[in-house]
Amino acid sequence: MTLNYLYMHSPVGRLQLVADEQALVAVLWECEKANRVRLHHLVENQNNIILIETQKQLSEYFQGYRQRFDLPLKLNGTDFQQQVWRALLNIPYGETRTYKEIALAIGNLKAVRAVGSAIGRNPISIIAPCHRVIGADGKLVGFAGGLANKEILLNLEKTNKI
Incomplete structure (x- = not known):
């Protein structure tokens, strides 16, 4: 295709x-x-x-005018990866979650490391907001676009949150 x-x-x-x-x-x-x-x-x-x-x-x-995306998505990955990526879509604009919280959201607390791996393969960055996932200590970790870009995205959302 x-x-x-x-x-x-x-x-x-x-x-x-x-x-x-x-x-x-x-x-x-x-x-x-x-x-x-x-x-x-x-x-x-x-x-x-x-x-x-x-x-x-x-x-x-x-530009700060859109907080939710309305696009048809095709998530190509394993069932587990797709489950994690769908959980990312539920993180509200301007908020963050930890890897543990994502594991809890998908009902598999023991899969924290696997969640991190799946997030690292998220094909639809920004749209499925993996930039909103942070370390348990609140620090910015693990982002395919680079930590500087993760910080830019989080600051953009913090500034424009209604």
Whole structure:
């Protein structure tokens, strides 16, 4: 299956948005590690409706006008990963959760490390807000976009929270 992509510039660097014809598949970082998210058959397409809408909603988010995304998502991962990524979608704007709290939310307290691993493979960064997950001690840890970008996103939300 061929996936479309486009790049957008943002306060956290250039983002690569990836979608098929029905749903958003990935939001990738400029500093993306090879094979963190496995995608094949990518074709640049500035006219994909899902990508255009994703770019619009992300721009609104960065401008402080959007706190919730309304996009069709296709989460490609194991059942466990998908469960964790869906839990991320439930973290309210401007709030944070710990890895332990995510493990509790999915009903598997013993899976804290596995939760961390699944979050590290989150293909739809920002949309599924893995930047809102912090260490048990309240420190910023483990973010594919880099800790500086995690801090930017959290500060943006703190500043614009209603």
